[in-house]
Amino acid sequence: MNFYSIAMTKEIDTGESPTVSNVMARIRQHIFEGIYAPGQRLIEKDVVEEYGIGRGRAREVLKSLVGEGYLEFEENRGVRVRRLTRQGAIDIGRVREVIEGLAARLAAERTFTDEERSTLANIQAEMDRATEERDAETFAHANRRFHDLIVEVADNSVLTKQLEILRVPIFRIQFQQSFTTASMGERNKDHQRITQALLDGDADAAEAAMRDHVRRGNARLVEFADRLFG
Structure with missing residues (x-):
């Protein structure tokens, strides 16, 4: 189960009477x-x-999800699924740059198990193939697993909770159609640098490469159509 699955389902209750958290x-x-x-x-x-x-x-439920940032309240219109403004998306990206960079640093400082090293190498190989074949869908799935693995290896509950909020699913859903094959090559070069730094245990290089990666992704937001923003 990956980072997003854990974040979305960890409170699901299988009992007959639904709870607020469920x-x-x-x-x-x-x-x-x-x-x-x-x-x-x-x-x-x-x-x-x-x-x-x-x-x-x-x-x-609605009040709590507003507090978590999944929903938003509009005067005289009620509650709706949060739709980011362009500036809001940029602000999230700037904070993510710091926290994702820290996740990469913490992961590099740990000693990867053989299984973790193998998983990371396999994900990178999958992204390499997807880039060569210009397969955006496969690349997107592998990209998500790549970032999930880094957070899992970093093993910091506070960081995980913050990224659960900052990697807002709404953010990904809202812009997922805007990440095309055009940016895959550049993004995968970033991934290769991050992967190598992680496998080398080079915390400084891993953090710097991850921050560069997130910063470049954030810069692309200015190119997105106005219709994608609230």
């Missing part, structure tokens, strides 16, 4: 999967009916 986890999952799209309204009555909870719990 419903929150299910809504996060639906946002991540694109079932709830950026900008889509979530109405209290619909939450009550769909998830089988009372109105009080439904209000608590």
Whole structure:
């Protein structure tokens, strides 16, 4: 199970009576999967009916997800799935640069197990092949596993929690169609540098390479169409 799966499903309760945390986890999952799209309204009555909870719990769910940044409240319009402004996306990217860089540093400072080294090498090989074949979908899946693995190896619960919020699924869903084969070559060169630094145990190089990687991705936001932003 990868970082995103853990983040989305860790609170899911299999009991018959849905809890607030259970419903929150299910809504996060639906946002991540694109079932709830950026900008889509979530109405209290619909939450009550769909998830089988009372109105009080439904209000608590929506309020909590607003607090976590998955939803946003608009005066006289209610609650909707968060849709980022261009500046908001850039601000998230700037903070992610620091925290993702720290994740790479912490991972490099640890001694990779043989299994972790093999997994990292295999993911990098998959990204190399996808880049050569201009297979954007395969590259995107491997890219996600690449970043997930680094966070898992870093093994820092505070960092993991912060990235769970900053790597907002809404952010990925909103812009996933805008990352095309055009940027794959540059992104994979970044990955190769990060991978080598991690395998060498070079914490300074790993952090610098990761920060450069996230910074370049953030710079591409200025090229995205206005329709993608709130």
